[in-house]
Amino acid sequence: MGYFPFYYDITGRTFLVIGGGKIAAEKVSRLKQFTDAIIVVAPETEISDVKVLRRAFREEDLSLGDFVVAATGIREVDRAVASECRRRGIPVNAVDDQASCDYIFPSIIKRGDLTVAISTSGKSPAYAMQLRREIEQILPPEIEEILARMGRLRGEVAKRIPEQRRRADCYRKLLAALIGSGNGLTEEETCAIIGAASGDGQEQSDQTSDR
Known part of the structure; x- marks a missing residue:
């Protein structure tokens, strides 16, 4: 048995982090890249950019989270939290205790x-x-902009090139050109790549040669 790497839609899901030390803060920092729906339960903590319940953990707190991170730094406490989570069917990550984890970071x-x-x-x-x-x-330093541009081009390419093989080839050429130019590919150059892949360029060339 092993871990299957899949991307899960966490929209509307809440992460409950139990613990307020450096380990808990590191987990919160990673989660913050994807969601703000995080609740921390800890008597003392420097974590401040999410909802924090500044008190000791209570077992009923588990009802607050769809996913739980046990990060108190005390092995017995984290294992007890993990055990109760499993009894309730709540996915849990117990820091540095893989045997008690349903998921890992x-x-x-x-x-x-x-x-x-x-x-x-x-x-x-x-x-x-x-x-x-x-x-x-x-x-590439411009990878965010390049991917945003590729996303905008997908609809146009799909509309103009119905054949999957040619469409995939067009995507590869567009991506290579965008990366090679540092996202400096002009609209004219973009249209030329799509036109060539769709056959428009060949058709235009044939028409010109007939004149």
């Missing part, structure tokens, strides 16, 4: 709509972090 790269998640299934978080740094170095 991968090493994450987030650049706008681009999300890259790297995991070694808990075997070597250090290698996951190293690999994340290596991937970050090869990402």
Whole structure:
């Protein structure tokens, strides 16, 4: 058995983080990249950019979260929280206790709509972090703008090129041109790539040669 890497729509879902130390703060920081629906329960904490209940954890607090992160730093407490979560059917992450986890946190790269998640299934978080740094170095600085532009072009390409193989080839050429130009591809150049892939360019060339 292992972990299946899938992207889950957390719209309308709340994360309950139990604990207020550095480990809990790190988990909150990662979650904040994707949602503001976070509740922290801790008697003392420096976490301040989400909802915080400044008191000791109570078992009834589990009703506040759709996902739970047990991050008190006290193994017995975190395991007790995880055990109760499992009894209630609430997915739980118990920090540094993989046997008590229903889900784990991968090493994450987030650049706008681009999300890259790297995991070694808990075997070597250090290698996951190293690999994340290596991937970050090869990402184009303009990747957010490039992906936004590719998203806008998808509809036009799909409309003009019904054949899947040619459409995929067009996407590859557009992406390569956008990356190669640092998102400096002009509208004229963009239209030329799409036109060539759709056959418009060939048709125009044939018409010109007939004159």
